[in-house]
Amino acid sequence: MSLPLDGIRSPLEEIEFLARSPNRIRVLDTLVEEPMERHDIEYETDVSRATLARILGDFEQRGWVTRDSRQYETTPVGDYVAKEFTDLLKRFEPVPGLNEVVEWFPREGFDFDLGCLAGAEIIRPSKSDALAPTTHITRRLRIADRVRVTSYSHLSDVMEVCWRGTVEGTLELESVVDRRALERIGTDPPDG
Template sequence: MASDSGHDDAQYLAGSPVRIAILRALGRKPRRPASLTDAVDATRTTVQRILAGFRERQWVVKRGSTYHVTPTGERVHDAYEGLLSEIDRADRYGRFAADLERAGAGFPADGLETGDLTAATDRDPLAALDRVVELIRTIRGSDVRAVSPIVTTQYNEAAGAAIDEGSEIELIIDREVLETSVTEFGPATDRAISDEGATVYVSPDPIEYGLFRYDDVACVVAYDEHNNPRCVFESTDETVVRWADERFETLSAEAAPLSAVIQESSTTPE
């Protein structure tokens, strides 16, 4: 646990952008106050006051008229820059991570280290949906394992074209998606049952996020509370790929084949 003095020092450094700018500049090379004034665009008085604060905390030392950052000052600087990077990452991936956490997906935190994110925006609300459709259309014969909490005409058409080009698709949906498929997309549902290139399973529990695995790529689709796709995260990182494979295996182990579920529904008395 950090001490009170550590908390106070962190507040001191974060209290002014000029302070971190000076520490960053000294990390590059030792400087005199006049050189720092030009480098960070601050008055000489401000620079001298900050240098005094750094010396008090032993983050810098003075040799003659030149200031040098100490090893502890370097570590403080690196830790602060790391914090800023994490905050930037949280700002970019925050919605994706929040939607997955709300869905109970258990996405690994270190999975956000690498990957490309496509996010829906007010200007382009269909960006995530379009990206998923684009991915399905470009797999060109690769085997696919997928999980989806929705069914759309775009998904069905893209999947059908992929199967026609030699892909084999394993798909897990939930019962609500099945009901929508039977009611609104009868021909596509019939093909899912009869086509050897498609294997569909029905989960007994609601599904609230999407997965898409092909070759060495794992795609994770985050949906909002209204089941609108909001973010698509694509990665070849081993952590993400392993997580996606484990999630698919867990869901498929609890799911039943589509044909069996439909047959059961047709024989169940009203």
């Protein structure tokens, strides 16, 4: 990508430059950690010699990296670009799975920051483990000290863990359940 006539690239062009190449991101992230010689960068990033030469040349042209003899290191602008791009990637982490989660949220009157789902893992049942979601929830509940639950169904194992934690005083619980689930909880016979 060549410089425009005024010598300044747009922010979108800079983002596109990095986003189009995982190799560029890896090299920049590696150099942010510490200055390195080219062969060390090649080893750490597993980027081919020719590709690495192009990347480092592009970074030097943009003022993101400097070379002192044989060592490359990021400039303050390079540090800034790496941090901001990494933050942007983290904010976009939940995007690929959001559609299958958001369809369960009410459209109106529900103010929820979807960014809270960054790093979230979607657990699905499978033929070999039909109870995977319930097992995952109960395992997480056992180590939690504060929980908010919204449910349209009654999951006995989940309710048992919540009940035990609140009775023992190790869990602070806020829960919203569907009326039918609440009726089911009230009629569920206690275990032995």
